[in-house]
Amino acid sequence: MRIVIVEDEAPIREGIAKILQKINPDYELEGTAADGQEGYALICRTKPDLIIMDIEMPKMNGLEMLARLREEGYQCKVLILSAYSDFNYAKQAIELNIENYLLKPIKIPELKKALQQVEDSLVKEQNREKAFSIEGIFLSCLNGQIKPDEQFHSMTRERFGFALEEPAEVFAIWLGDGYEEQKKRAKELLEDVGAHTVKFASYVIEADAWKMLIMILYRLDGSSQYTYFQKSVSPMLCSNLNSPIVLLWRHVDNLLELSTVMEEMQQDREWNLLLGKGFLIRRRDVENIKTVPLKHPTELEDQACQAVKRLDRETVSRCFKALFQYYQEVQHTPEEVKKSLIRFTWSMINAYKEVNEIDVDLQIQGILREISEAISWNQIDASLHKLFDLINEENKKEELPVSVLVQKAQQMIRKYYDQGITLDEIANKLFVSEEYLSAQFKKETGATFSETIRKYRIEKVKELLLNTHLKLNQIAELAGYSDPKYMSRVFKEEVGMLPNEFRKSAH
Known part of the structure; x- marks a missing residue:
């Protein structure tokens, strides 16, 4: 918070400056003044968030200074520190829209509380201002989180020259896996399009989750911009950006439909398979495409x-x-x-x-x-x-130079490793002794039977961790472990981290 102090008594002025730093080192003191005239000039120059001021001062008193500032449109916050408890002073101060009126000598807890109230008020105003911005309004429409009343429409008309109940057009560009690499360039191109026309105003939203840029055209001059975007903007984008690139277009009767329209545009993207790069996909054109039933080849x-x-x-x-x-x-x-x-x-x-x-x-x-x-x-x-x-x-894996016996053992391991199959069971199925099969398996593959089983199980666990949202006890069961804690211990020995750590690092 940026602060100016206007106080004619030097000890009080300097004392408040020191107290501010103790209360919150982040407070920025923009300057101090010893009278209303000097204070007026300082405030006009620095435009602080808060003025801490006295009333009785030479040249121009505090209330005269504040009245002049208010007349000129300065709406910064004001704390008055005064030795006068006169009601008339307080009444005039309130009429000039101050935050608080504190009597001298100042008590630090009271000043601290008053400063915190000013901070809270500033944060609320900043949040309101952020929400009531072009970006905030369009994002709220996109998320379906806005229900404006007539007052809201009046405010948007007054500040931005349009209302959400008016028609608009939406141009979207999907960049697929090239989104992060190309979105900055694509946004610059779209903003350049908007900057060189008087036929509409526009705003570009980065929809990272959809790998899309959404350009909203508002304050339209009455005619659709579809043909211009189809014949000029789309070819320009295709020549400046790498594939994949899918272009989409929709008219909306009012911007409150934006959330629903974007869901439909998401579905329309797959028509790119049929229409190809550079085609500006529009729902009404798609609905008129004559298709024939597909006979499977x-x-x-x-x-x-x-x-x-x-x-x-x-x-x-x-x-x-x-x-x-x-x-x-x-x-x-x-x-x-x-x-x-x-x-x-x-x-x-x-x-x-x-x-x-x-x-x-x-x-x-x-x-x-x-x-x-x-x-x-x-x-x-x-x-x-x-x-x-x-x-x-x-x-x-099948081309390893191993004997038919070991190949069959490998096939059985791959097929039954998650069912707790043992070396003895495989040896019985292949009509050889457990000792012979163990020796041949180690000789030809370089790994023991148990090492091979463990490898398959760990790979299965990795696969399930990466491709499913299953719990560890479910994963353990599918990978052939009866105890999820034992599975976690073996996994850490093999991979160097616990299963949940592996899942987090991969995502």
């Missing part, structure tokens, strides 16, 4: 399934390229395309499982979820590459 799916069984990645890639082309030959809804793609991918995964052991179900589910939520073909392509890399990684 079963023949192409069979080819991909056979190829994945042979681990023929080249043919699988060709199948997916042909699949993408097939989806784009005629217009289908994005929902149908993604459902078909998930079915195609799931069939291919099951075909792979027919000939190979694979224990990455949670990771596969994550990849399929990414496809279902995809907005661009780049996202889908990245998800499929993840899947291919996952299969390749699993395949490399």
Whole structure:
């Protein structure tokens, strides 16, 4: 809090300055004055938050100084310190909108309490001012947290030249994984668009959770800006920003609809799969698109399934390229395309499982979820590459130069490690002695049976910690541990931190 002291008695003036520092070292003393005339000049120059002043002073008394300041629009807070208890003085002071009237000699607890009240009042006013700003108003609309009355509309008209009940337009740009890297540049471009027009006012909101920038166009001149944004602004953004980029547009009858409209625009983003980069997606245009039912390409799916069984990645890639082309030959809804793609991918995964052991179900589910939520073909392509890399990684595990006996033991470990299978049980199933299997397993893999079991269980725990919100006792059960405390101890030995610490560090 920035403070000016206006007091004609030097000992009192200096004493108050020292007391202020003791009460709160963060108080900033902007200066002191010995009379009303000097105080007036100091206050006009420094514009403090608070004036601490006497009434009876030479040249210009305190009340005359304050009346002049009020006439000129200075609304800073005022504490009066006076030796006079005369009611007329107090009445005039109250009419000049002071915070408090303290009688000399000043008691420090009283002064401290009065200063705290001033601080609290300033904080409330600052919060109100922040809320009643363009940013605060639009964010409240975006969050659906505002219910304005006629007085509120009058205040926004008076201060900002518009009311929330008036029509507006919304332009949004989704930047996907490139959001953090490109949002500053994108915001500068949008603000430059708004700065070079008289047809509308605009404000740009950073919606980090959605990886979007939202540009609200208000104080419209009566005509829609859709064509201008479609023909000029959208191409400019596409040429200055890297993919992925999805552009969206909506008209709103009033800004109170903003929350609902943004939910709908979030859903509209997936039409980018059909319409492509640079197209300004508008709900009414989407509703007029004529689509045809999608016939699932079963023949192409069979080819991909056979190829994945042979681990023929080249043919699988060709199948997916042909699949993408097939989806784009005629217009289908994005929902149908993604459902078909998930079915195609799931069939291919099951075909792979027919000939190979694979224990990455949670990771596969994550990849399929990414496809279902995809907005661009780049996202889908990245998800499929993840899947291919996952299969390749699993395949490399199978290519270790080990005997058929040890291979079968490894397959049984992968299949039953979470069910408490023992070396003795595996040896019985493979018709060999426990000692022989243990020796061969260690010789060919470099790890003992128990070390291998532990490794699989720890990897399972990691996977569940990263990809689920399950509790530790549930994770322990799924990973084959009967005691979650024992699981935590083993996990720390292997990973160097407790499971909950691992989960927090990963997120």
